[in-house]
Amino acid sequence: MVRLLTNDVSVGYGDVMIVKHLSVQIPDQKITTIIGSNGCGKSTLLKAITRIISHQSGSVLLDGRDISKENTKILAKKMAILPQTPEGAAGLTAGELVSYGRFPYQNGFGRLTKKDYEVIDWALEVTGTLEYKFRPVDALSGGQRQRVWIAMALAQETDIIFLDEPTTYLDMAHQLEVLELLQRLNREQQRTIIMVLHDLNQAARFADYIIALKDGEMVKAGTCAEVIVPEVLREVFQIDAVIGRDPRTNKPMCITYNLLKGEKQQHEKNIPALYAHAGSAY
Amino acid sequence: MNIHFSFPQKLIAGSLVFLGMFAAAMTLGAADMTVKDVWLALATSASGDKMSIIREIRLPRGIAAIFVGAALAVSGAVMQGMTRNPLADPGLLGLTAGANAALAISIALLPSANYFVTTVACFIGAALGALLVFGISAIKKGGFSPLRIVLAGSAISAFLYAVAEGVGLYFKISKDVSMWTAGGMIGTTWGQLKIIVPFILIGILVSLLLSRQLTILSLNEEVAVGLGQRIPQIKGILFIVIIMLAGASVALVGNMAFVGLMIPHIVRMMVGTDYRYILPMSAIIGATFMLFADTVGRTIHSPYETPVVAIVAILGLPFFLIIVRKGGRAFT
Numbered sequence: 001m002v003r004l005l006t007n008d009v010s011v012g013y014g015d016v017m018i019v020k021h022l023s024v025q026i027p028d029q030k031i032t033t034i035i036g037s038n039g040c041g042k043s044t045l046l047k048a049i050t051r052i053i054s055h056q057s058g059s060v061l062l063d064g065r066d067i068s069k070e071n072t073k074i075l076a077k078k079m080a081i082l083p084q085t086p087e088g089a090a091g092l093t094a095g096e097l098v099s100y101g102r103f104p105y106q107n108g109f110g111r112l113t114k115k116d117y118e119v120i121d122w123a124l125e126v127t128g129t130l131e132y133k134f135r136p137v138d139a140l141s142g143g144q145r146q147r148v149w150i151a152m153a154l155a156q157e158t159d160i161i162f163l164d165e166p167t168t169y170l171d172m173a174h175q176l177e178v179l180e181l182l183q184r185l186n187r188e189q190q191r192t193i194i195m196v197l198h199d200l201n202q203a204a205r206f207a208d209y210i211i212a213l214k215d216g217e218m219v220k221a222g223t224c225a226e227v228i229v230p231e232v233l234r235e236v237f238q239i240d241a242v243i244g245r246d247p248r249t250n251k252p253m254c255i256t257y258n259l260l261k262g263e264k265q266q267h268e269k270n271i272p273a274l275y276a277h278a279g280s281a282y
Numbered sequence: 283m284n285i286h287f288s289f290p291q292k293l294i295a296g297s298l299v300f301l302g303m304f305a306a307a308m309t310l311g312a313a314d315m316t317v318k319d320v321w322l323a324l325a326t327s328a329s330g331d332k333m334s335i336i337r338e339i340r341l342p343r344g345i346a347a348i349f350v351g352a353a354l355a356v357s358g359a360v361m362q363g364m365t366r367n368p369l370a371d372p373g374l375l376g377l378t379a380g381a382n383a384a385l386a387i388s389i390a391l392l393p394s395a396n397y398f399v400t401t402v403a404c405f406i407g408a409a410l411g412a413l414l415v416f417g418i419s420a421i422k423k424g425g426f427s428p429l430r431i432v433l434a435g436s437a438i439s440a441f442l443y444a445v446a447e448g449v450g451l452y453f454k455i456s457k458d459v460s461m462w463t464a465g466g467m468i469g470t471t472w473g474q475l476k477i478i479v480p481f482i483l484i485g486i487l488v489s490l491l492l493s494r495q496l497t498i499l500s501l502n503e504e505v506a507v508g509l510g511q512r513i514p515q516i517k518g519i520l521f522i523v524i525i526m527l528a529g530a531s532v533a534l535v536g537n538m539a540f541v542g543l544m545i546p547h548i549v550r551m552m553v554g555t556d557y558r559y560i561l562p563m564s565a566i567i568g569a570t571f572m573l574f575a576d577t578v579g580r581t582i583h584s585p586y587e588t589p590v591v592a593i594v595a596i597l598g599l600p601f602f603l604i605i606v607r608k609g610g611r612a613f614t
Contacts, residue, residue: 052507076510083504091555092497100498104510134286136554156509 003028004049004079004160004192009058011041011048011216018044020216021058026160026209029190031183033197033207035227037237041216042196043084043164049194050081050162062160076104080153084164084196094140094148095133098123101155123154127181143174150181161185163195167202175199179206200237201253204228205246212236228252234260289559292552296566303570307344307577308336312585315340338472345479346470347576348569350531351541353482355568357527358542359549359560360489363500364520367428368547368605372408372528373539375435379442380411381532382463386446389462390453397477397533405529407442412525414438463536466590467576470534478534485526489561492520496557537591540598545571547605 004026011019018041026032026049034042047053049060051067060067067075080101101123102116112120124130127147137145146166153161163182167175183206185191197203203210203224210227212219213236220232233241233254241257287295308320313335322328323336354372361370372378384407388400395403418434446463450456489496495516498506506513531538545568546560552567553559572590575597579590 047504050508052504072507072512073510076508079508081504081508083502083508086502086505091550093554096554096556100494100501100509103494103498106494153508162508 002026004062005060006045006049007059007061009045009048009055009060011044011053011055017056018216019048019055019213022213022216022218023058024211024218024221026192026194029186029192030208031186031206032192032194032209032211033203034194034211034213035197035200035203035236036213036219040213040236042213044216045213046162046164046194046196050079051075052081052083073104076156076158078158079160079162080156080158082149082153082161082163082166085168086149092137093132093134094124094129094137094151095120097137097148098129098151098155101152104156119155119157123151124148126154126185127151141174142170143177146170146174146178147181150178154185158191160192160194163193165196165198167197167199175202182206200228200233201246204253205249205251224252228254233257289553292559293562293566296552296563296570300566300570300573303573303577304344304348307347307573308340310577311340311580342470342472342475343467343576344573345475346467346534347572349475349479349482350467350535350538351545351568351570351572352486352565353527353531353568354538354541355545355549355564355571356486356489356561357524357531358544359546359557359564360496360520360524360527361542362546363496363557363560364517364524365428365431366500367431369428369432369543371540371543372524372531373537373542374432374439376411376415376438376442377408377524377528378411378532378537378539379439379446380407380409380414381405381529382537383407383442383445383449384410385462385532386449386455386459389455389458390449393455397474401477401481401530401533404533405525408529408532409521409525411438411442412521463532464589464591466535466538466579466587468587474534478530481526481530485523485530486561486565488519489523489527492516492523493557493561496520496561497555500555500557535590538594539591540594540602541568541572543605544598544601547601 002025006022006024009019009022010017022045034045036042044053048055051072054068062070062075062078098120099112099116102112102119105116106112121130124133127150129144129148129151132140132144132148137148140148150166166178166182170178179202182193182195186193207224209222210224211221212227212232219235220227228243230241230243233239238260239257240260242255243252244255245251246253305317305320309315309317313332315332315336319332320336323333324341358371361372361375362368381404384403385400388395388403392399415431415435415438418438419431446459447456450459495511498509498511499513499516503513546564549560549563549567553563575593576590579588579593582588
């Protein structure tokens, strides 16, 4: 029995349904990645599972309890969320920002305890950001900043961590840095990690389990060997992909791809619709 | 790297500046006083003209400046954090104008009402003003951009000031209303302070207790959810705090734009963007600034009064323009 699952969940903004009757089970202590094209509802699904937006029907269960009925502070001790490109922390120092990860454990107007300070330092340490503790977050590079935000999520000491496109706007080395950190957290501390990724090959390389969405519906969920195959990618991304193997990691990877013949025109026609979709989602 | 001062050190430095300003405010003015006179007036029961001037005129006025400055600065900081809008200020978002209109209406309709009733009217007016501004900004989808709120705020404010003027003209009480709203700290009595100060104290205290929550709110709504914050409740309480602080300020001294905008931005340069530090520092710096403005108003053209509103505006307007020019970035 998995701890976290969705049961026939539908989410929409206004009249537009973004996620339609979705039932997924998130494997415990694994890295799960949600993939799909723009506007397919992957971020929306993540937000629904993490109670950031409410769902219209169905249920999201964590440890057998409906998250929409659960105490939000109790949930905050079980799952941490790193939104897409979080902003606003600019003037806070890294140490201050990470200290707010302890918020769910502080009652009322309480001060930070010795344990809190230990966890904060540990989170900074494990993300390699301890040296920035007294520096304002906006003085850091994109990759450093993202690691500080991850440190804040870690300071929440949750078994489950959600990340919405954690590699956006990072250059390649920093993308890898972040993903390897997440992999370490999963392997060494058995944290369950669920993230939305844009890059197919990164998803294939780092995920144990992949959920592929199209138009708010699940096309396929399974291991990367099951999901990163030409048939699924054709359906999900409308591409004709050649799948090979990464010679270093031995994971499947998309070597090259073309737009599907005959669907090219239709795809172009779809673009405005997709953006209208995305527009209503943000 | 600069020498790093800890927050308590900065707070102590701010408090010392504040005490210095307080001493200056008590000694400077149309009648000359020495620090010793002030001390005698405050700490002993010595009597005499000088003692009376300090106890009955300068001290209540100084205390009014302190609490109004602190209230406006804290309410501005809370609004900026809550709305993530660098331009938020009770004067710009319709609260002051709403309280002002309510004040005019209460003077017109309840001329014999006591000060407490007037104060409550100011709270209601401030709340209505703010709700109008946020309501109008919310009508259009994708609503609350900083500039749109400020535009809605200035439109609503203009309307509410017109209401106040109209009521003043119609009931022939314009003089009373403008004496109140443009009078600054002049003629503040102990009786008024006894009613207003508790509201301001409670408002500031509650905001300080919620300062951590405010920082989380200021980060990002999704982060706040993820950390398990009860957002609607927190926003509700903070809204009441803002209304109390802004309404109480109007009830005591009338319109005072820019203080709530300016002080938190200055404070951010000093202590960063954690509201655990911003709020207490804003209270101290706001109080100091208002004492300074009032003292300048009393002394530059002594024995005549220069309206403190004018002094605040002269100092505040350039600051406002800088923030507009830098856009949201001055916020971060």
